[in-house]
Amino acid sequence: MCFKHDRAVGPLIEFFPRYCIMPAQIISGSETAKAIREEIAAEVARLKTAHGLVPGLVTILVGEDPASQSYVAAKNKTAHALGIHSEQVTLPAATSEAELLGIVADYNRNPAIHGILVQLPLPRHIDEAKVLFAIDPDKDVDGFHPVNVGKMMLGERCFLPCTPHGILELLQRSGTETSGAEVVVVGRSNIVGKPIANLMLQKRAGGNATVTICHTRTRDMAFHTRRADILIVAAGVAKMIKGDQIKEGAVIIDVGVNRIGQTESGKALLAGDVDFDSVVGKAGAITPVPGGVGPMTITMLMKNTLQAAKQAAGIE
Template identity: 50%
Template sequence: MTATIIDGKAFAAEVRGRVGEHVARLKEENGITPGLAVVLVGEDPASEVYVRSKGRQTIESGMNSYEHKLPADTSEADLLALIDRLNADPAVNGILVQLPLPGHLNEDLVINAIDPAKDVDGFHISNVGLLATGQKAMVPCTPLGCLMLLREHHGSLSGLNAVVIGRSNIVGKPMAQLLLRDSCTVTVAHSRTRDIEAVVRGADIVVAAVGRAEMVTGDWIKPGATVIDVGINRLPPAEEGGKGRLVGDVEFESAAEVAGAITPVPGGVGPMTIACLLANTLTATCRAHGLAEPEGLTA
């Protein structure tokens, strides 16, 4: 068996297109332009690239983009004061503080200072609680992207056995909650799971989000299962002066021989994260103005 490749890059482009169409209608019919504010503290090169990409795609979708770049030694008080101003700004519908923050800043304190209604990352403790209890919440972007890919491939997920490998607050835990909401039978596996290979082998859906390069091999996969690989790991170059190889948490070649469908790395889940950030900003805007939420772009 050779797996169907789930093209996250193409689907993310479709999602961004749908966001753009809805934004255009908001402008024309309601005079509203969604606004996304991204806060970057310090000069981490990877974060800077990511923030530039977010800003570009925000503008391309017809939204307003507000970037706030602060020096690495910014005090906690100054950062919290900026968040307070963004919370109070009616032109800002979504707020994202780029992580990780410099070590002297308390990430939990900063995240929980964001207005939950503008928390487009879905990390605020109120949104975490709302998601866990099945209420309307802002949902973390990467798990939302995974859910969209699964719904697009399967249609209904009801009754399927799903294993999420990883229990992080950013992906593993919210992913499990979203799958439960779609009536999957969900197991969360992690580094302490006994006989993890056998646990994964029973799954119709495998979401690998553990952060270990090519940990999941083809002999872990149930024939015909759908594999969503969230991992992004760079392997060292094979020879001096060469370029490192980007791989996921799943050994793609062996898994693709067994699975029914699989996301590649790169080009799978990654592009969906920013697309869902835009979708969340649009959703937050609609909720703030009491308008109908965009169909197919929420959990």
């Protein structure tokens, strides 16, 4: 039998620790995102009433990639639900780089649009970096422009990349203590690994932690992951982190979304980069897949769009 740790039964837990396995706290991205979206909707409504300001977002999709179509549809649906003006530009895969750059330039000049998002990946004949760098940094709500990346590195106010921003919110709103913690990030992508490592270092961002980054050339990765008070896994490999690779009581943030099959009805079966079943009884807290980091990414995009509109209008 397992008891809660309170004054009455605390000594029993201390005397029989091996017989008391408490499941990890589930850090729900779905619930956290819902709470943040309610805050955003309230602020959008206030801006409309007090200032006649409607935040505007455009999503630009090139080609017919099913996953990209699904992501863009979800972003537009969320924007409309929050009262944000949303436009979608859908272009054929054969669209030239020059044409796409022209569309971006038009939206850079459009005062009704405060956020521009070009859905990645782009067709191979288009230089992704050239397109992303063409977006006005003040409308770069994805946080990918070098100006915003540089400001983030320096700890200045900027648009934070949406997934790392969402991870920060999950940690803070779940009451996870990050200051002084040992944080290990598995993955070094420009979208998640590098920025979240930087943010977890910073005092201003709310991290203030000691950070280690692991990647495909890391020797003895388990040595590092077992030291982590907070383990953030964004490697894109299904169930790569097992229960014997984590520290007892660690907080696990699983960024991975991997399709590992489908049900008889054709619904996708998803798994994270963490082997949830072997970790949940050992971790102190963990994000699920789905329903963990995923819902936070679109929510942070909406928060950045709101921030962009307020900055454009000079409203704090």
